[in-house]
Amino acid sequence: xxxxxxxxxxxxxxxxxxxxxxxxxxxxxxxxxxxxxxxxxxxxxxxxxxxxxxxxxxxxxxxxxxxxxxxxxxxxxxxxxxxxxxxxxxxxxxxxxxxxxxxxxxxxxxxxxxxxxxxxxxxxxxxxxxxxxxxxxxxxxxxxxxxxxxxxxxxxxxxxxxxxxxxxxxxxxxxxxxxxxxxxxxxxxxxxxxxxxxxxxxxxxx
Amino acid sequence: xxxxxxxxxxxxxxxxxxxxxxxxxxxxxxxxxxxxxxxxxxxxxxxxxxxxxxxxxxxxxxxxxxxxxxxxxxxxxxxxxxxxxxxxxxxxxxxxxxxxxxxxxxxxxxxxxxxxxxxxxxxxxxxxxxxxxxxxxxxxxxxxxxxxxxxxxxxxxxxxxxxxxxxxxxxxxxxxxxxxxxxxxxxxxxxxxxxxxxxxxxxxxxxxxxxxxxxxxxxxxxxxxxxxxxxxxxxxxxxxxxxxxxxxxxxxxxxxxxxxxxxxxxxxxxxxxxxxxxxxxxxxxxxxxxxxxxxxxxxxxxxxxxxxxx
Numbered sequence: 050x051x052x053x054x055x056x057x058x059x060x061x062x063x064x065x066x067x068x069x070x071x072x073x074x075x076x077x078x079x080x081x082x083x084x085x086x087x088x089x090x091x092x093x094x095x096x097x098x099x100x101x102x103x104x105x106x107x108x109x110x111x112x113x114x115x116x117x118x119x120x121x122x123x124x125x126x127x128x129x130x131x132x133x134x135x136x137x138x139x140x141x142x143x144x145x146x147x148x149x150x151x152x153x154x155x156x157x158x159x160x161x162x163x164x165x166x167x168x169x170x171x172x173x174x175x176x177x178x179x180x181x182x183x184x185x186x187x188x189x190x191x192x193x194x195x196x197x198x199x200x201x202x203x204x205x206x207x208x209x210x211x212x213x214x215x216x217x218x219x220x221x222x223x224x225x226x227x228x229x230x231x232x233x234x235x236x237x238x239x240x241x242x243x244x245x246x247x248x249x250x251x252x253x254x255x
Numbered sequence: 256x257x258x259x260x261x262x263x264x265x266x267x268x269x270x271x272x273x274x275x276x277x278x279x280x281x282x283x284x285x286x287x288x289x290x291x292x293x294x295x296x297x298x299x300x301x302x303x304x305x306x307x308x309x310x311x312x313x314x315x316x317x318x319x320x321x322x323x324x325x326x327x328x329x330x331x332x333x334x335x336x337x338x339x340x341x342x343x344x345x346x347x348x349x350x351x352x353x354x355x356x357x358x359x360x361x362x363x364x365x366x367x368x369x370x371x372x373x374x375x376x377x378x379x380x381x382x383x384x385x386x387x388x389x390x391x392x393x394x395x396x397x398x399x400x401x402x403x404x405x406x407x408x409x410x411x412x413x414x415x416x417x418x419x420x421x422x423x424x425x426x427x428x429x430x431x432x433x434x435x436x437x438x439x440x441x442x443x444x445x446x447x448x449x450x451x452x453x454x455x456x457x458x459x460x461x462x463x464x465x466x467x468x469x470x471x472x473x474x475x476x477x478x479x480x481x482x483x484x485x486x487x488x489x490x491x492x493x494x495x496x497x498x499x500x501x502x503x504x505x506x507x508x509x510x511x512x513x514x515x516x517x518x519x520x521x522x523x524x525x526x527x528x529x530x531x532x533x534x535x536x537x538x539x540x541x542x543x544x545x546x547x548x549x550x551x552x553x554x555x556x557x558x559x560x561x562x563x564x565x
Binding site: 059085091206 | 307330333334336337338339345369370372373376377379380383384386387388389410411414417418419420421422424425426429432433451453454456457458460461462464465467468469471472476486487488490492493494496497498499500501502503504505507508510511514515518
Protein backbone atom coordinates (compact mmCIF):
# COMPACT_ATOMS: atom_id res chain seq x y z
CA UNK A 50 0.00 0.00 0.00
CA UNK A 51 1.33 3.41 -0.92
CA UNK A 52 0.01 6.59 0.62
CA UNK A 53 -1.15 9.03 -2.04
CA UNK A 54 -0.88 12.81 -2.06
CA UNK A 55 -3.09 14.95 0.11
CA UNK A 56 -3.69 12.45 2.92
CA UNK A 57 -0.99 13.26 5.44
CA UNK A 58 -0.60 16.65 7.12
CA UNK A 59 2.13 18.78 5.59
CA UNK A 60 4.24 18.60 8.76
CA UNK A 61 4.29 14.78 8.55
CA UNK A 62 5.20 14.74 4.84
CA UNK A 63 8.02 17.24 5.42
CA UNK A 64 9.30 15.29 8.42
CA UNK A 65 9.17 12.14 6.27
CA UNK A 66 11.27 13.84 3.61
CA UNK A 67 13.81 15.06 6.17
CA UNK A 68 14.17 11.60 7.73
CA UNK A 69 14.35 9.92 4.33
CA UNK A 70 17.09 12.29 3.18
CA UNK A 71 19.02 11.52 6.36
CA UNK A 72 18.49 7.78 5.96
CA UNK A 73 19.43 7.79 2.29
CA UNK A 74 22.54 9.87 3.04
CA UNK A 75 23.58 7.36 5.73
CA UNK A 76 22.95 4.53 3.27
CA UNK A 77 24.89 6.31 0.57
CA UNK A 78 27.93 6.61 2.84
CA UNK A 79 28.22 2.82 2.92
CA UNK A 80 28.22 2.63 -0.85
CA UNK A 81 31.35 2.67 -2.95
CA UNK A 82 31.28 4.17 -6.44
CA UNK A 83 31.59 0.78 -8.10
CA UNK A 84 28.56 -0.52 -6.19
CA UNK A 85 26.20 1.98 -7.80
CA UNK A 86 25.34 -0.05 -10.92
CA UNK A 87 24.74 -3.12 -8.79
CA UNK A 88 22.37 -1.35 -6.41
CA UNK A 89 20.54 -0.11 -9.48
CA UNK A 90 20.17 -3.71 -10.59
CA UNK A 91 18.78 -4.88 -7.25
CA UNK A 92 16.40 -1.94 -7.14
CA UNK A 93 15.03 -2.63 -10.58
CA UNK A 94 14.67 -6.36 -10.00
CA UNK A 95 12.60 -5.63 -6.89
CA UNK A 96 10.65 -3.03 -8.80
CA UNK A 97 9.79 -5.69 -11.38
CA UNK A 98 9.03 -8.27 -8.67
CA UNK A 99 6.51 -5.90 -7.10
CA UNK A 100 4.61 -5.75 -10.39
CA UNK A 101 3.82 -9.47 -10.23
CA UNK A 102 0.48 -10.34 -8.71
CA UNK A 103 -0.31 -13.53 -6.84
CA UNK A 104 -3.89 -14.76 -6.65
CA UNK A 105 -5.45 -14.54 -3.22
CA UNK A 106 -8.92 -16.05 -3.25
CA UNK A 107 -11.01 -14.01 -5.68
CA UNK A 108 -8.61 -11.05 -5.72
CA UNK A 109 -4.87 -10.79 -6.12
CA UNK A 110 -2.07 -9.24 -4.11
CA UNK A 111 1.34 -8.05 -5.15
CA UNK A 112 4.35 -8.61 -2.97
CA UNK A 113 6.35 -5.79 -1.41
CA UNK A 114 9.42 -7.83 -0.42
CA UNK A 115 10.99 -5.31 2.00
CA UNK A 116 12.31 -8.22 4.08
CA UNK A 117 14.13 -9.75 1.11
CA UNK A 118 15.63 -6.41 0.06
CA UNK A 119 16.95 -6.04 3.61
CA UNK A 120 18.32 -9.59 3.64
CA UNK A 121 20.17 -9.08 0.34
CA UNK A 122 21.40 -5.51 0.72
CA UNK A 123 21.68 -4.86 4.47
CA UNK A 124 21.74 -1.17 5.45
CA UNK A 125 21.92 -0.08 1.80
CA UNK A 126 18.38 -1.42 1.37
CA UNK A 127 17.00 1.91 2.61
CA UNK A 128 18.52 3.70 -0.37
CA UNK A 129 17.38 1.00 -2.75
CA UNK A 130 13.79 1.16 -1.51
CA UNK A 131 13.71 4.96 -1.66
CA UNK A 132 14.85 4.90 -5.28
CA UNK A 133 12.37 2.16 -6.16
CA UNK A 134 9.48 4.05 -4.58
CA UNK A 135 10.47 7.26 -6.36
CA UNK A 136 10.38 5.45 -9.69
CA UNK A 137 7.06 3.78 -8.86
CA UNK A 138 5.67 7.17 -7.98
CA UNK A 139 6.78 8.91 -11.16
CA UNK A 140 6.05 6.00 -13.51
CA UNK A 141 2.76 4.66 -12.14
CA UNK A 142 1.57 7.21 -9.59
CA UNK A 143 1.82 4.48 -6.93
CA UNK A 144 2.26 6.72 -3.91
CA UNK A 145 2.26 10.47 -4.25
CA UNK A 146 5.27 12.72 -4.74
CA UNK A 147 4.66 14.70 -1.55
CA UNK A 148 4.13 11.45 0.41
CA UNK A 149 7.35 9.94 -0.95
CA UNK A 150 9.29 10.60 2.26
CA UNK A 151 6.63 8.96 4.41
CA UNK A 152 6.35 6.00 2.02
CA UNK A 153 10.12 5.52 2.02
CA UNK A 154 10.17 5.46 5.84
CA UNK A 155 7.26 3.01 5.81
CA UNK A 156 9.08 0.50 3.60
CA UNK A 157 12.73 1.36 4.26
CA UNK A 158 12.88 1.09 8.04
CA UNK A 159 11.33 -2.43 8.11
CA UNK A 160 13.75 -3.48 5.34
CA UNK A 161 16.81 -2.39 7.31
CA UNK A 162 15.45 -3.92 10.52
CA UNK A 163 14.56 -7.23 8.87
CA UNK A 164 17.95 -7.33 7.17
CA UNK A 165 19.59 -7.14 10.60
CA UNK A 166 17.18 -9.72 12.01
CA UNK A 167 17.92 -12.07 9.12
CA UNK A 168 21.67 -11.74 9.67
CA UNK A 169 21.19 -12.51 13.37
CA UNK A 170 18.86 -15.48 13.02
CA UNK A 171 20.20 -17.38 10.05
CA UNK A 172 22.53 -20.14 11.08
CA UNK A 173 24.55 -22.24 8.73
CA UNK A 174 21.86 -24.67 7.64
CA UNK A 175 19.23 -24.49 4.91
CA UNK A 176 16.46 -24.96 7.46
CA UNK A 177 17.55 -22.00 9.60
CA UNK A 178 17.98 -19.81 6.52
CA UNK A 179 14.48 -20.70 5.34
CA UNK A 180 12.93 -19.93 8.74
CA UNK A 181 14.87 -16.66 9.09
CA UNK A 182 13.88 -15.67 5.54
CA UNK A 183 10.21 -16.36 6.21
CA UNK A 184 10.34 -14.39 9.48
CA UNK A 185 12.12 -11.45 7.86
CA UNK A 186 9.69 -11.45 4.93
CA UNK A 187 6.56 -11.61 7.06
CA UNK A 188 7.81 -9.16 9.66
CA UNK A 189 8.90 -6.68 6.98
CA UNK A 190 5.38 -6.45 5.62
CA UNK A 191 3.80 -6.46 9.08
CA UNK A 192 6.00 -3.57 10.24
CA UNK A 193 5.23 -1.67 7.04
CA UNK A 194 1.51 -2.11 7.68
CA UNK A 195 1.90 -0.93 11.28
CA UNK A 196 3.82 2.18 10.19
CA UNK A 197 1.18 2.79 7.49
CA UNK A 198 -1.58 2.65 10.10
CA UNK A 199 0.37 4.96 12.42
CA UNK A 200 0.95 7.46 9.58
CA UNK A 201 -2.73 7.43 8.64
CA UNK A 202 -3.58 8.04 12.27
CA UNK A 203 -1.43 11.20 12.28
CA UNK A 204 -3.84 12.59 9.66
CA UNK A 205 -6.58 12.85 12.29
CA UNK A 206 -9.16 10.80 14.15
CA UNK A 207 -11.29 10.59 11.00
CA UNK A 208 -8.83 8.06 9.66
CA UNK A 209 -8.87 5.61 12.55
CA UNK A 210 -11.27 3.34 10.64
CA UNK A 211 -9.13 3.39 7.50
CA UNK A 212 -5.99 2.73 9.54
CA UNK A 213 -7.58 -0.34 11.13
CA UNK A 214 -8.86 -1.60 7.79
CA UNK A 215 -5.46 -1.13 6.14
CA UNK A 216 -3.80 -3.08 8.94
CA UNK A 217 -6.36 -5.88 8.62
CA UNK A 218 -6.06 -6.01 4.83
CA UNK A 219 -2.31 -6.55 5.14
CA UNK A 220 -2.59 -9.65 7.33
CA UNK A 221 -3.13 -12.11 4.43
CA UNK A 222 -0.31 -10.37 2.52
CA UNK A 223 1.95 -10.93 5.54
CA UNK A 224 1.29 -14.69 5.37
CA UNK A 225 1.86 -14.94 1.60
CA UNK A 226 4.94 -12.73 1.89
CA UNK A 227 6.39 -14.91 4.66
CA UNK A 228 5.83 -18.06 2.58
CA UNK A 229 7.29 -16.70 -0.64
CA UNK A 230 10.23 -15.08 1.19
CA UNK A 231 11.09 -18.38 2.86
CA UNK A 232 11.14 -20.10 -0.53
CA UNK A 233 13.19 -17.30 -2.11
CA UNK A 234 15.84 -17.53 0.61
CA UNK A 235 15.92 -21.32 0.45
CA UNK A 236 16.31 -21.11 -3.35
CA UNK A 237 19.13 -18.56 -3.10
CA UNK A 238 20.86 -20.58 -0.36
CA UNK A 239 20.94 -23.63 -2.60
CA UNK A 240 21.65 -21.89 -5.92
CA UNK A 241 23.81 -18.83 -5.19
CA UNK A 242 24.62 -18.60 -1.47
CA UNK A 243 27.16 -15.82 -2.00
CA UNK A 244 24.24 -13.42 -2.57
CA UNK A 245 23.27 -13.91 1.08
CA UNK A 246 26.77 -13.28 2.44
CA UNK A 247 27.62 -10.24 4.52
CA UNK A 248 28.55 -7.43 2.22
CA UNK A 249 25.37 -7.88 0.31
CA UNK A 250 26.42 -9.13 -3.06
CA UNK A 251 29.54 -10.52 -4.68
CA UNK A 252 32.38 -8.08 -5.21
CA UNK A 253 34.33 -7.88 -8.39
CA UNK A 254 37.82 -9.20 -7.98
CA UNK A 255 39.84 -6.81 -10.01
CA UNK B 256 -26.36 14.84 20.22
CA UNK B 257 -28.08 18.04 19.19
CA UNK B 258 -27.59 20.27 16.21
CA UNK B 259 -27.14 17.46 13.72
CA UNK B 260 -29.26 17.31 10.62
CA UNK B 261 -30.43 13.71 10.47
CA UNK B 262 -31.73 12.41 7.19
CA UNK B 263 -33.31 8.98 6.86
CA UNK B 264 -33.20 7.55 3.36
CA UNK B 265 -35.97 5.19 2.32
CA UNK B 266 -35.15 2.02 0.42
CA UNK B 267 -36.55 3.39 -2.86
CA UNK B 268 -34.53 6.64 -2.77
CA UNK B 269 -31.41 4.71 -1.84
CA UNK B 270 -32.05 2.30 -4.70
CA UNK B 271 -32.32 5.15 -7.21
CA UNK B 272 -29.10 6.78 -5.92
CA UNK B 273 -27.23 3.46 -5.98
CA UNK B 274 -28.53 2.72 -9.48
CA UNK B 275 -27.42 6.13 -10.77
CA UNK B 276 -24.01 5.65 -9.16
CA UNK B 277 -23.58 2.22 -10.76
CA UNK B 278 -24.59 3.64 -14.15
CA UNK B 279 -21.96 6.38 -13.92
CA UNK B 280 -19.39 3.82 -12.77
CA UNK B 281 -20.20 1.51 -15.71
CA UNK B 282 -19.96 4.45 -18.12
CA UNK B 283 -16.53 5.41 -16.74
CA UNK B 284 -15.39 1.79 -17.02
CA UNK B 285 -16.52 1.69 -20.66
CA UNK B 286 -14.64 4.88 -21.47
CA UNK B 287 -11.32 3.98 -19.85
CA UNK B 288 -11.54 0.29 -20.81
CA UNK B 289 -8.10 -1.17 -21.30
CA UNK B 290 -7.07 -2.13 -24.77
CA UNK B 291 -5.69 -5.66 -25.01
CA UNK B 292 -1.96 -4.97 -24.85
CA UNK B 293 0.91 -7.20 -23.76
CA UNK B 294 -0.80 -9.37 -21.19
CA UNK B 295 -0.59 -12.93 -20.09
CA UNK B 296 -3.59 -15.18 -20.05
CA UNK B 297 -4.65 -15.62 -16.46
CA UNK B 298 -2.11 -13.20 -15.03
CA UNK B 299 -3.84 -10.27 -13.40
CA UNK B 300 -0.93 -7.86 -13.45
CA UNK B 301 -0.54 -5.22 -16.11
CA UNK B 302 2.99 -5.84 -17.30
CA UNK B 303 3.32 -2.85 -19.55
CA UNK B 304 5.50 0.04 -18.48
CA UNK B 305 4.65 3.56 -19.49
CA UNK B 306 7.39 5.52 -21.25
CA UNK B 307 7.61 8.53 -19.00
CA UNK B 308 9.02 10.98 -21.50
CA UNK B 309 7.32 9.86 -24.70
CA UNK B 310 6.05 13.37 -25.40
CA UNK B 311 9.13 15.30 -24.32
CA UNK B 312 9.79 16.67 -27.80
CA UNK B 313 6.66 18.80 -28.09
CA UNK B 314 6.60 22.47 -27.33
CA UNK B 315 4.44 24.20 -24.75
CA UNK B 316 4.49 26.45 -21.71
CA UNK B 317 6.08 23.64 -19.70
CA UNK B 318 8.38 22.19 -22.39
CA UNK B 319 10.18 25.48 -22.80
CA UNK B 320 10.71 25.98 -19.07
CA UNK B 321 14.24 25.46 -17.67
CA UNK B 322 13.94 22.00 -15.99
CA UNK B 323 15.72 23.13 -12.80
CA UNK B 324 13.34 26.01 -12.20
CA UNK B 325 10.37 23.95 -13.34
CA UNK B 326 11.08 21.08 -10.93
CA UNK B 327 11.67 23.37 -7.95
CA UNK B 328 8.55 25.42 -8.64
CA UNK B 329 6.18 22.52 -9.26
CA UNK B 330 7.56 20.66 -6.22
CA UNK B 331 6.75 23.69 -4.08
CA UNK B 332 3.32 23.99 -5.70
CA UNK B 333 2.56 20.30 -4.94
CA UNK B 334 3.28 20.85 -1.24
CA UNK B 335 1.09 23.96 -1.30
CA UNK B 336 -1.79 21.93 -2.73
CA UNK B 337 -1.18 19.09 -0.27
CA UNK B 338 -1.64 21.48 2.65
CA UNK B 339 -5.02 22.85 1.52
CA UNK B 340 -7.80 22.38 4.03
CA UNK B 341 -11.04 23.36 2.28
CA UNK B 342 -13.03 21.49 -0.35
CA UNK B 343 -13.62 24.56 -2.51
CA UNK B 344 -9.95 25.43 -3.02
CA UNK B 345 -8.95 21.77 -3.39
CA UNK B 346 -11.46 21.61 -6.25
CA UNK B 347 -9.91 24.77 -7.65
CA UNK B 348 -6.45 23.12 -7.48
CA UNK B 349 -7.88 20.19 -9.43
CA UNK B 350 -9.12 22.59 -12.13
CA UNK B 351 -5.66 24.20 -12.28
CA UNK B 352 -4.17 20.71 -12.67
CA UNK B 353 -6.50 19.94 -15.59
CA UNK B 354 -5.58 23.23 -17.25
CA UNK B 355 -1.88 22.45 -16.75
CA UNK B 356 -2.20 19.01 -18.35
CA UNK B 357 -4.07 20.45 -21.32
CA UNK B 358 -1.43 23.18 -21.58
CA UNK B 359 1.42 20.66 -21.84
CA UNK B 360 -0.24 18.91 -24.83
CA UNK B 361 -0.09 15.35 -23.59
CA UNK B 362 -2.81 12.82 -24.51
CA UNK B 363 -5.51 12.71 -21.83
CA UNK B 364 -5.72 8.90 -21.91
CA UNK B 365 -2.25 8.72 -20.34
CA UNK B 366 -3.26 11.07 -17.57
CA UNK B 367 -6.47 9.15 -16.90
CA UNK B 368 -4.42 5.96 -16.54
CA UNK B 369 -2.12 7.72 -14.08
CA UNK B 370 -5.06 8.84 -11.96
CA UNK B 371 -6.62 5.37 -12.29
CA UNK B 372 -3.63 3.90 -10.43
CA UNK B 373 -4.77 5.74 -7.30
CA UNK B 374 -8.40 4.62 -7.64
CA UNK B 375 -8.16 1.70 -5.22
CA UNK B 376 -6.49 3.68 -2.47
CA UNK B 377 -8.82 6.66 -2.85
CA UNK B 378 -11.96 4.48 -3.09
CA UNK B 379 -11.01 2.98 0.26
CA UNK B 380 -11.12 6.49 1.76
CA UNK B 381 -14.39 7.41 0.08
CA UNK B 382 -16.15 4.29 1.32
CA UNK B 383 -14.62 3.86 4.76
CA UNK B 384 -14.07 7.35 6.20
CA UNK B 385 -17.73 8.56 6.00
CA UNK B 386 -18.89 5.53 8.00
CA UNK B 387 -16.11 5.48 10.58
CA UNK B 388 -15.37 9.14 11.30
CA UNK B 389 -16.34 10.33 14.78
CA UNK B 390 -19.59 12.23 15.36
CA UNK B 391 -19.27 16.03 15.26
CA UNK B 392 -21.56 18.78 16.42
CA UNK B 393 -23.77 20.18 13.67
CA UNK B 394 -22.95 17.83 10.84
CA UNK B 395 -25.26 16.08 8.40
CA UNK B 396 -26.01 12.45 9.19
CA UNK B 397 -27.43 10.17 6.54
CA UNK B 398 -29.12 6.97 7.68
CA UNK B 399 -29.11 4.39 4.91
CA UNK B 400 -31.65 1.55 4.87
CA UNK B 401 -30.32 -1.65 6.49
CA UNK B 402 -27.44 0.35 8.03
CA UNK B 403 -29.16 2.24 10.85
CA UNK B 404 -26.35 1.46 13.26
CA UNK B 405 -23.66 3.20 11.22
CA UNK B 406 -24.78 6.55 9.81
CA UNK B 407 -23.04 8.21 6.87
CA UNK B 408 -21.23 11.25 8.30
CA UNK B 409 -21.31 14.38 6.18
CA UNK B 410 -18.07 15.67 7.67
CA UNK B 411 -16.28 12.37 7.08
CA UNK B 412 -17.42 12.40 3.47
CA UNK B 413 -16.12 15.95 3.01
CA UNK B 414 -12.74 14.91 4.46
CA UNK B 415 -12.51 11.91 2.11
CA UNK B 416 -13.60 13.99 -0.90
CA UNK B 417 -10.96 16.60 -0.07
CA UNK B 418 -8.28 13.90 -0.15
CA UNK B 419 -9.49 12.61 -3.53
CA UNK B 420 -9.46 16.16 -4.97
CA UNK B 421 -5.98 16.94 -3.65
CA UNK B 422 -4.51 13.58 -4.72
CA UNK B 423 -5.86 14.07 -8.26
CA UNK B 424 -4.76 17.72 -8.35
CA UNK B 425 -1.18 16.72 -7.48
CA UNK B 426 -1.26 13.60 -9.64
CA UNK B 427 -2.15 15.76 -12.64
CA UNK B 428 0.87 17.99 -11.99
CA UNK B 429 3.17 14.98 -12.49
CA UNK B 430 2.68 15.23 -16.25
CA UNK B 431 3.93 18.82 -16.62
CA UNK B 432 6.66 18.01 -14.07
CA UNK B 433 8.08 14.83 -15.61
CA UNK B 434 6.73 14.31 -19.10
CA UNK B 435 7.82 17.63 -20.58
CA UNK B 436 11.56 16.90 -20.63
CA UNK B 437 13.58 13.77 -21.44
CA UNK B 438 14.27 11.69 -18.31
CA UNK B 439 18.09 12.14 -18.42
CA UNK B 440 17.55 15.91 -18.62
CA UNK B 441 15.14 15.80 -15.66
CA UNK B 442 17.65 13.76 -13.63
CA UNK B 443 20.48 16.10 -14.62
CA UNK B 444 18.36 18.98 -13.40
CA UNK B 445 17.70 17.12 -10.13
CA UNK B 446 21.43 16.72 -9.50
CA UNK B 447 21.96 20.44 -10.19
CA UNK B 448 19.33 21.06 -7.54
CA UNK B 449 21.40 19.27 -4.90
CA UNK B 450 20.45 15.59 -5.24
CA UNK B 451 23.79 13.71 -5.13
CA UNK B 452 25.11 12.82 -8.55
CA UNK B 453 25.30 9.15 -7.62
CA UNK B 454 21.57 9.05 -6.85
CA UNK B 455 20.54 10.43 -10.21
CA UNK B 456 22.92 8.00 -11.90
CA UNK B 457 21.37 5.11 -10.03
CA UNK B 458 17.90 6.31 -10.98
CA UNK B 459 18.90 6.43 -14.64
CA UNK B 460 20.41 2.93 -14.49
CA UNK B 461 17.47 1.54 -12.52
CA UNK B 462 15.03 2.97 -15.01
CA UNK B 463 16.99 1.36 -17.85
CA UNK B 464 17.27 -2.01 -16.10
CA UNK B 465 13.56 -2.14 -15.28
CA UNK B 466 12.76 -2.67 -18.95
CA UNK B 467 15.49 -5.30 -19.27
CA UNK B 468 14.31 -7.27 -16.24
CA UNK B 469 10.68 -6.96 -17.22
CA UNK B 470 11.63 -8.71 -20.42
CA UNK B 471 13.49 -11.38 -18.41
CA UNK B 472 10.49 -11.79 -16.11
CA UNK B 473 8.17 -12.32 -19.04
CA UNK B 474 10.52 -14.99 -20.42
CA UNK B 475 10.71 -16.92 -17.14
CA UNK B 476 6.98 -16.63 -16.53
CA UNK B 477 6.13 -17.76 -20.04
CA UNK B 478 8.28 -20.86 -19.64
CA UNK B 479 6.61 -21.57 -16.28
CA UNK B 480 3.18 -21.41 -17.87
CA UNK B 481 4.25 -23.57 -20.79
CA UNK B 482 5.23 -26.17 -18.19
CA UNK B 483 1.74 -26.06 -16.69
CA UNK B 484 2.04 -23.47 -13.88
CA UNK B 485 -1.32 -21.99 -12.91
CA UNK B 486 -1.23 -19.61 -9.93
CA UNK B 487 -3.57 -20.53 -7.06
CA UNK B 488 -3.78 -19.67 -3.38
CA UNK B 489 -1.69 -22.51 -2.01
CA UNK B 490 1.77 -23.53 -0.81
CA UNK B 491 2.76 -24.96 -4.20
CA UNK B 492 2.19 -21.57 -5.85
CA UNK B 493 4.26 -19.88 -3.13
CA UNK B 494 7.03 -22.42 -3.75
CA UNK B 495 7.00 -21.81 -7.51
CA UNK B 496 6.85 -18.04 -7.09
CA UNK B 497 9.68 -18.17 -4.53
CA UNK B 498 11.85 -20.01 -7.03
CA UNK B 499 10.70 -17.60 -9.76
CA UNK B 500 11.81 -14.54 -7.78
CA UNK B 501 15.00 -16.28 -6.69
CA UNK B 502 15.84 -17.05 -10.31
CA UNK B 503 15.05 -13.46 -11.29
CA UNK B 504 17.52 -12.15 -8.68
CA UNK B 505 20.24 -14.66 -9.61
CA UNK B 506 19.97 -13.78 -13.31
CA UNK B 507 19.91 -10.06 -12.53
CA UNK B 508 23.11 -10.36 -10.50
CA UNK B 509 24.83 -12.39 -13.20
CA UNK B 510 23.79 -9.84 -15.73
CA UNK B 511 25.20 -7.01 -13.63
CA UNK B 512 28.66 -8.49 -13.68
CA UNK B 513 28.65 -8.51 -17.48
CA UNK B 514 27.04 -5.09 -17.84
CA UNK B 515 29.41 -3.54 -15.31
CA UNK B 516 32.46 -5.03 -17.02
CA UNK B 517 31.17 -3.74 -20.34
CA UNK B 518 30.69 -0.29 -18.86
CA UNK B 519 34.21 -0.31 -17.41
CA UNK B 520 35.73 -1.35 -20.71
CA UNK B 521 33.99 1.58 -22.37
CA UNK B 522 35.58 3.99 -19.93
CA UNK B 523 32.98 4.30 -17.15
CA UNK B 524 34.66 6.08 -14.25
CA UNK B 525 31.74 6.58 -11.90
CA UNK B 526 29.91 9.29 -13.76
CA UNK B 527 28.21 9.79 -17.08
CA UNK B 528 29.35 12.61 -19.32
CA UNK B 529 26.64 15.22 -19.64
CA UNK B 530 25.90 17.24 -22.72
CA UNK B 531 22.97 19.11 -21.25
CA UNK B 532 23.44 22.81 -20.74
CA UNK B 533 20.92 24.65 -18.68
CA UNK B 534 20.29 28.30 -19.21
CA UNK B 535 17.84 30.27 -17.15
CA UNK B 536 16.30 33.29 -18.80
CA UNK B 537 14.03 35.97 -17.37
CA UNK B 538 11.08 34.12 -18.94
CA UNK B 539 11.81 31.06 -16.78
CA UNK B 540 11.78 33.15 -13.62
CA UNK B 541 8.53 34.81 -14.68
CA UNK B 542 6.91 31.41 -15.14
CA UNK B 543 8.24 30.32 -11.73
CA UNK B 544 6.91 33.48 -10.11
CA UNK B 545 3.50 33.00 -11.74
CA UNK B 546 3.21 29.36 -10.68
CA UNK B 547 4.46 29.96 -7.14
CA UNK B 548 1.98 32.84 -6.80
CA UNK B 549 -0.84 30.49 -7.82
CA UNK B 550 0.22 28.07 -5.07
CA UNK B 551 0.50 30.82 -2.46
CA UNK B 552 -2.83 32.32 -3.55
CA UNK B 553 -4.50 28.95 -3.08
CA UNK B 554 -3.15 28.67 0.47
CA UNK B 555 -4.06 32.27 1.28
CA UNK B 556 -7.64 31.93 -0.03
CA UNK B 557 -7.91 28.59 1.76
CA UNK B 558 -6.88 30.03 5.13
CA UNK B 559 -8.53 33.44 4.61
CA UNK B 560 -11.99 32.02 5.16
CA UNK B 561 -10.95 30.56 8.49
CA UNK B 562 -10.88 26.82 9.01
CA UNK B 563 -13.83 25.05 7.47
CA UNK B 564 -14.11 21.74 5.71
CA UNK B 565 -16.22 23.20 2.95
